Amino acid sequence: MSALATWGNELYTGKRSYPFTQKWRTWFTVAAVLLVAVVGLTLARGGFNLGIEFRGGSEFTVSSVGSTETAPGEEAVAQAVPDAEATVTNIAPGTMRVQTDRLTDDQTLAVAQNLQGAYGVGQDSVTSTFVGPTWGADVSQQALIGLVVFIVLVALLMALYFRTWKMSLAAVIGLAYVVAVTAGIYGATGFEVTPSAIIGFLTILSYALYDTVVVFDKIRENTEHNLEETTRTFGENVNLAINQTLVRSINTSVVAILPVGSILFIGALLLGAGTLRDISLAIFVGIIVGTLATIFIQAPLYALLRRGEDRIRANDARVLARRGAGEGTPEGTETVPA
Amino acid sequence: MSDKTPRGRARRTLWWLTALVALLAAILGVGIATGQAHWAPKLALDLEGGTQMVLAPEVSGDQQVTPDQLDQAVEIIRQRVDGSGVAEAEIATQGGRNVVVSLPGVPDPATRDLIQASANMEFRPVITAGPYEAVPKDQRTPTKDFPKPTAEPENGSDPNWITPQLAAEFEAYDCAAQAREQDREDLPADKPAIACQPGDEETGQPGVKYILGPVEVQGTDIAGADYGLVNTATGVSTNQWAVNLTFNGQGSDAFREVTQRLTPFPEGDPRKQFAIVLDGTVVSAPQSNAVITDGRAQITGNFSEQSAAALAEQLKYGALPISFSIESEQQISATLGADQLRLGLVAGLIGLGLVAVYSFFQYRLLGLVTIASLVVAGALTYLAIVLLGWSDNYRLSLAGIAGLIVAIGLTADSFIVYFERIKDELRHGRTLPEAVEYGWARAKRTVTASKAVNLLAAVVLYFVAVGNVRGFAFTLGLTAIADLVVVFLFTHPVMQLLAHTRFFGGGHRLSGLDPSLLGREPLYQGAGRIREFRPAAARTAAAPAPRRAQRSAKEAARRQTIAERRRAERLAAVGTPTDPGTPPADTTEEQK
Numbered sequence: 050m051s052a053l054a055t056w057g058n059e060l061y062t063g064k065r066s067y068p069f070t071q072k073w074r075t076w077f078t079v080a081a082v083l084l085v086a087v088v089g090l091t092l093a094r095g096g097f098n099l100g101i102e103f104r105g106g107s108e109f110t111v112s113s114v115g116s117t118e119t120a121p122g123e124e125a126v127a128q129a130v131p132d133a134e135a136t137v138t139n140i141a142p143g144t145m146r147v148q149t150d151r152l153t154d155d156q157t158l159a160v161a162q163n164l165q166g167a168y169g170v171g172q173d174s175v176t177s178t179f180v181g182p183t184w185g186a187d188v189s190q191q192a193l194i195g196l197v198v199f200i201v202l203v204a205l206l207m208a209l210y211f212r213t214w215k216m217s218l219a220a221v222i223g224l225a226y227v228v229a230v231t232a233g234i235y236g237a238t239g240f241e242v243t244p245s246a247i248i249g250f251l252t253i254l255s256y257a258l259y260d261t262v263v264v265f266d267k268i269r270e271n272t273e274h275n276l277e278e279t280t281r282t283f284g285e286n287v288n289l290a291i292n293q294t295l296v297r298s299i300n301t302s303v304v305a306i307l308p309v310g311s312i313l314f315i316g317a318l319l320l321g322a323g324t325l326r327d328i329s330l331a332i333f334v335g336i337i338v339g340t341l342a343t344i345f346i347q348a349p350l351y352a353l354l355r356r357g358e359d360r361i362r363a364n365d366a367r368v369l370a371r372r373g374a375g376e377g378t379p380e381g382t383e384t385v386p387a
Numbered sequence: 388m389s390d391k392t393p394r395g396r397a398r399r400t401l402w403w404l405t406a407l408v409a410l411l412a413a414i415l416g417v418g419i420a421t422g423q424a425h426w427a428p429k430l431a432l433d434l435e436g437g438t439q440m441v442l443a444p445e446v447s448g449d450q451q452v453t454p455d456q457l458d459q460a461v462e463i464i465r466q467r468v469d470g471s472g473v474a475e476a477e478i479a480t481q482g483g484r485n486v487v488v489s490l491p492g493v494p495d496p497a498t499r500d501l502i503q504a505s506a507n508m509e510f511r512p513v514i515t516a517g518p519y520e521a522v523p524k525d526q527r528t529p530t531k532d533f534p535k536p537t538a539e540p541e542n543g544s545d546p547n548w549i550t551p552q553l554a555a556e557f558e559a560y561d562c563a564a565q566a567r568e569q570d571r572e573d574l575p576a577d578k579p580a581i582a583c584q585p586g587d588e589e590t591g592q593p594g595v596k597y598i599l600g601p602v603e604v605q606g607t608d609i610a611g612a613d614y615g616l617v618n619t620a621t622g623v624s625t626n627q628w629a630v631n632l633t634f635n636g637q638g639s640d641a642f643r644e645v646t647q648r649l650t651p652f653p654e655g656d657p658r659k660q661f662a663i664v665l666d667g668t669v670v671s672a673p674q675s676n677a678v679i680t681d682g683r684a685q686i687t688g689n690f691s692e693q694s695a696a697a698l699a700e701q702l703k704y705g706a707l708p709i710s711f712s713i714e715s716e717q718q719i720s721a722t723l724g725a726d727q728l729r730l731g732l733v734a735g736l737i738g739l740g741l742v743a744v745y746s747f748f749q750y751r752l753l754g755l756v757t758i759a760s761l762v763v764a765g766a767l768t769y770l771a772i773v774l775l776g777w778s779d780n781y782r783l784s785l786a787g788i789a790g791l792i793v794a795i796g797l798t799a800d801s802f803i804v805y806f807e808r809i810k811d812e813l814r815h816g817r818t819l820p821e822a823v824e825y826g827w828a829r830a831k832r833t834v835t836a837s838k839a840v841n842l843l844a845a846v847v848l849y850f851v852a853v854g855n856v857r858g859f860a861f862t863l864g865l866t867a868i869a870d871l872v873v874v875f876l877f878t879h880p881v882m883q884l885l886a887h888t889r890f891f892g893g894g895h896r897l898s899g900l901d902p903s904l905l906g907r908e909p910l911y912q913g914a915g916r917i918r919e920f921r922p923a924a925a926r927t928a929a930a931p932a933p934r935r936a937q938r939s940a941k942e943a944a945r946r947q948t949i950a951e952r953r954r955a956e957r958l959a960a961v962g963t964p965t966d967p968g969t970p971p972a973d974t975t976e977e978q979k
Contacts, residue, residue, distance in 0.1 A: 053749075061814050102715070112723045154499060161718075173436070176723050179716040187443070187485075187714065195851035202843055210836050245786065248848065248859055252793070255844030255863075259797070262837040263804055270829070297807040300749055304803060305796035307745060308738025312792050315734040320727060324433070325734070328789045328859060 057296040063289055070288040073349040080346055084230055091236025098236075100243035101148055101178070103185030107157055109147040110140075110176040114168040122147045125163035130156045141320055151179070188244040195251055200224065203258055210262075211269055215354040220261045223347030227257045230342075231335045245324045249331025256305065256332065257339030260298065261347050267294045268348060275364065282365040287352040291344055302340040309333050393824060394887055397880035404763070404876035411770040418777050428769070429776040431784035431858060432489045434728045436721030440502065442486040442711035452484065459700060460711075461486055463666070464502055477780070481857070486711060493718055502711070508606025508702070509576070511599035512543040512645060513660040513672055519583065519594030521561035530555040542648060543600030544658045548579040553598065557581055562596050574667055576602040582662065584669035592689065597669060599662050603645050606665075608638025610682075612702035614695040617687055628690035630698045631683070639682025646684075649675035663702070670701050724785075731788040738792050742799050750806055752898055756885070757802045760878045764798050767869040768862075787858030794866035797841060801874050804837075805830040809882070820886040827879050834874055841867040 059065035069076070091097065101108050111122070122137035126149055133156075136148045145168065152160060161175045168174075200221055208217040231253060235242055268290040275283055309332050316325030355361055418424025432439045444452045444460065452460075457480045464486065468476045477489040488502055533551035540547040549557075562583035574580035579600055586594035610633040617627045634642050645661060652659035654674075662672040673686045686698070739761065746754030768791065775781035808830040812822035845864030849857060885891040891898045 057810070058814060061811060110720075110723060112720065112726060171722075173720045173722045176720045177718045179713070181443075181712065181714045183443075183714065191851045195847050198851070199844055199847040202847065203840060206839060206843060210839075248786070251848055252844065252859070252863070255841050256797070258840045258844075259800070259837045262840055263833055266833040266836065293811070294807075297803055300745075300803045300807070301800040303745060304742055304799045305793075307741040308735070308792045308795040311738040311741060312731070312734040312789060315730050315737070319730050323727070324785045325727070325731060325789055328786065329793075332793060 053296070060292045060295050063292070066288065066292050067295070068288065069291045069344055070284040070349045070352040073353060076345040076349060080226065080230075080342075084226070084233065087230060087233025087237045091233055094236065094239060096236065097232075097242045098239045099185065100241045100246075102180050102188065102244050103242070105151055105181055105183075105185075106179075107149050107152040107160075108178045108180070109149075109161060109164055110178075111145045111147070111164050111168050111170060112174045112176070113143050113170055114145055114174075116168070117143070117145060119145075121167035122164065125167040126160055129159035129163050141318065144320070151181075185244060188247060192247045192251060196228075196254070199251070199254055203254075207258075207262070207265075211265060216265050216269075216351055219347050219351035219354055220258060220265065222350060223261065223342045224254060224257055226346055227253060227335065227339045227342045230338050231331065234334050234338075235331070240330060241327070243327045245327035246331045249328040250335065252328070252332050253335025253339060256336055257342065260301065260340055261343045263301070264291060264294050264298065264343050264348055265351070268351065276360055279368060279371065282368050283355055283361045284352040284365075287348055291348050295344070298340055298344060302336055306333065306336050309336065393820065393883045397883035400876055400880040401884075404872075404880075407872075407876070408763075408766060408770070411767075411774065415770060415773055415777075418774075424773065424777040426773065428772045428783045429781065430724075430728070431782040431787070432491075432724075433717070433719050433785045434724045434783070434788075435491070436719050436724045437489060437491040438494055438716065438718045439490075440488045440716045441481070441714045442488060442502070443484070443714045444486070445710050445712050454480070457484070457486065459703070462700075464488065464711075468498065468502065485714065499713075507667075508609070508663070508665045509574075509602040510604035510606075510642070510645070511580070511582075511602055511662050511664055512649065513657045513662050514544060514546055514548060514579065514598045514600055515557075516595050516597050516657040516660075516672075517557060519562045519586065519596055521564075522558045524559075527558050528555070540600075543603050543645070544648060544652075545600070548600055549598060553579060553581075557596070557598055560596055562594055574599075574664070582664055582667060582669050584662070584672060587694070595669075595672070597657070597662055597672065599664070599669075603661075604634070604638055604641045606702075608635050608641065609633070609702055610635045610638070612699045614690075614692075614699040617685070627687060628692055628695040630686045630690070630695050630702065632686060632702055634682035634684075636682075639680075642682060642684065643678065643680050646675045646678045650678050663698075665701050671698055727785050728788070731785060731792070735788070735792045735795070738795050742795055746799065752890075752895075753806060756878060756881055757799055759881070760802055760873050761795065761798060763877050764866065764869045764873040767872060768794075768866055771865055771869070772862075781861075782858075783862075784858035787862045790859040790862030791866065794863060794870070797863075798866060798870040798873070801834045801838065801870055802878055804833055805874065805878060805882075808833075819892045820883075823879075823882045823886045827882075831875070831879075835871070838867050838871050 056065065117139040119137040119139070122145055123135050126133055126135035126137075126147060130149070130152060133149045133152065138146050138148075140146045147160075147164065149160070157177055157179060161177050164170075164175050165172060204214075204217040204221050207220055208214045211217070228250060231250060234240075235246070240246070268287050271290040271293075272283060272286045275286055281289065309329050312325050313329040313333050316323060316329055320326065356365070415424060415426070419426055442464075444457065461478050461480055465476075465478045468478065468488070468490070476491075477487075479487050481487045490498075494502075530551045533549075533554040535551060536547040536549065538547050560581050560583075562585070574582065579598055581596060582599055583596045584594060586592055612630060612632050614628060614630045616624045617629045618624055649659055649661060659674045660672045661675060662669045664670070671686065671688075673688060690698070742761070743754065743758050746757040748754075750757065772781065772783060776783075805826065808826035809819075809822045810826075812825045813819065815822075817825060842864055845860050845867060848860035849864060889895075
């Protein structure tokens with residue numbers, strides 16, 4: 050703790066500082082490369098691995114099975130519906146998933162019954178889902194509406210709260226990046242995209258912005274009197290704010306990710322695919338990307354957006370000129386002559 | 388209690404919180420004591436097992452379903468499902484466009500058809516009427532003894548529609564049994580049919596069964612319907628309720644023909660009546676007293692305001708026959724649901740434990756404040772969920788549990804924001820009681836703004852979410868509110884009180900607020916890290932030869948300047964002007 054506390058202190062006083070705004074070119078390049086990489090991989094893989102909700106079909110989950118062989122499941126489907134293609138997978142210990150084309154009600158009942166026999170389980174252990182092919186599209190459409198509504202509202206909220214639309218803009222651009230990269234990671238790794246995952250994506254928006262608001266709040270505080278500033282340029286002020294909130298960013302992200310990770314772990318390992326895993330996976334990835342984006346994209350972007358303003362540019366020039374002059378006088382630089 | 392010190396205010400705030408929790412608990416206690424509420428949250432289908440169907444309306448043409456129509460559709464489906472004897476079914480609209488039907492267990496195909504069937508409204512002429520009950524078996528007329536039709540039927544009201552078979556069936560038809568069975572196959576449109584009108588308990592009107600002619604006006608030909616008090620020709624309002632009905636062009640023509648035929652029948656002849664049939668059941672069978680040529684009919688009778696409103700609703704509904712297609716259907720076994728609930732709770736506990744461990748690691752005994760705050764937030768959320776389950780039948784779903792777990796981290800975030808602010812203030816050299824107040828003044832703004840973002844997201848998610856993920860948005864929003872309540876009414880006052888204890892206020896090594904770790908003696912810490920931290924090394928070296936230090940690390944120079952400024956500010960705050968004299972003072976301190 051003492052080492053961490055020291056680090057925190059040094060970040061706070063500016064004794065130790067990481068060049069988040071100064072090196073924006075590097076971070077933006079890395080971010081762009083990452084984005085291109087995940088999008089490229091997604092395209093190379095042939096798009097997203099869409100869940101059954103998007104393809105339409107029937108799905109059965111058989112829990113507490115003794116054997117995890119796939120053959121009994123395939124047979125069970127073949128007996129009930131001879132020409133149906135069945136995909137049987139073992140998704141978690143003691144849990145089998147059987148996916149088929151869209152079945153009629155009677156066929157569904159028959160398959161469910163056969164599966165009980167095939168795996169020697171009771172009626173209580175077979176869950177069936179039927180999804181029309183438009184269901185997933187419906188969910189995505191709603192999610193898209195949600196996305197737009199949320200972004201508009203939150204941009205307004207932030208613009209009002211921070212009293213500058215540039216913070217809103219920087220936040221929203223960063224947000225778009227977070228969503229794109231998270232979706233890209235889904236596409237690149239082949240994680241299944243389900244309606245639950247989409248809701249997870251939408252939650253990321255909230256988290257990513259939550260984090261941004263906290264950092265931006267500090268930036269606003271630091272740059273409030275920037276025009277009377279004599280020691281630091283605007284960008285340096287922003288950078289100090291990022292550094293000062295770095296410990297907090299790390300702590301909040303770790304704390305946020307611990308419970309999500311625990312659902313992900315339990316959900317994926319013991320339950321297999323399902324609501325818990327799908328929601329938590331998206332959030333898990335999103336929190337990491339979101340925290341990094343705040344530090345490396347949104348805050349530096351804000352500094353860039355403001356840099357061009359006349360008054361800020363004038364003040365920055367004054368600060369730099371003073372610093373340049375100060376370099377000649379050894380004591381002067383350190384002491385900040387008035 | 389007129390204590391105006393921070394401690395006094397803190398105590399009062401904590402009393403408010405206690406009162407709030409006690410009030411919620413008392414309400415719940417009363418609910419449990421009177422058997423209306425249960426201490427455990429109600430569980431949604433995915434945790435309890437059962438079937439959930441999401442139905443999408445199918446509308447003819449490019450018509451849009453209005454929320455009003457959707458509500459009516461829900462009402463109709465509810466009547467059908469209740470009628471079919473399924474207990475505890477829940478039917479609700481979702482996102483303004485879908486209907487979600489949740490049933491315990493697995494529905495039989497008949498129930499499934501019932502749910503999907505469109506509401507079908509039609510107008511048929513009455514040919515004959517009879518008692519609601521079936522004629523007892525031994526009193527029935529043998530089929531062969533019924534008169535045979537003498538000719539082909541000429542119009543809808545022609546008794547020639549009645550074949551001996553139909554007459555026999557009519558005699559044996561038991562409306563009460565049919566209503567129970569809900570075998571709701573659509574009546575053939577071009578043939579006569581038997582249909583029942585259930586009795587009305589309110590008016591004491593007995594149930595009737597009818598033989599009806601073929602369909603003459605379709606429900607889709609209704610342009611609109613409303614209800615109101617009947618006005619006399621002079622415009623004076625009578626005390627009689629009536630339902631006003633408007634037909635479209637095609638409907639007006641058809642209805643004119645019907646009334647032209649029915650009106651001349653003498654009073655008391657069943658054939659003077661036409662039946663309004665909804666879903667195979669006669670909802671009203673008014674007499675035709677005048678030929679309606681303009682498509683604007685008024686139905687009067689023994690209406691109460693309520694029954695008039697109900698009939699008007701049904702007629703309006705007939706104007707838009709909504710049928711539903713099943714978009715998704717899920718049958719969740721009770722075993723899987725129980726498993727998921729158990730594992731979900733386990734995941735929550737693990738998550739909470741990890742957060743606790745990390746908080747202790749980061750904030751030492753301040754971690755206790757985090758845990759206590761989380762517990763209070765948890766208690767508030769629990770009370771809210773159980774009370775909502777009671778008042779609004781809110782059910783906790785698996786996604787809802789996921790929301791609760793995710794919220795653990797989001798809730799703890801706001802404490803971290805506050806603690807870090809306190810630390811910042813301590814770094815400025817404030818005492819702990821001061822730091823708690825100053826830190827709060829800043830943290831509360833940040834926390835409120837960021838929670839507003841969370842809440843906004845939850846609300847938007849809630850309104851657009853389709854499917855069972857709505858529960859996720861709901862718990863996320865609920866916990867955001869609980870979090871705000873807890874930060875304001877618990878965490879902050881508790882910190883105010885703790886600031887005055889010797890353990891925390893004195894900055895005990897384990898309190899998490901040890902000033903020696905927070906930069907009151909920052910240079911001592913800095914000096915300890917000379918070797919690993921180049922700029923620091925540069926700085927210590929800079930005291931004797933600052934010029935070299937600056938040349939070697941321009942970046943470092945800038946950082947030092949920032950550090951200097953901080954210290955200068957601090958000194959300025961206590962009255963020392965910022966002047967070149969400041970740094971040497973620091974430098975000496977640095978070399979301690």
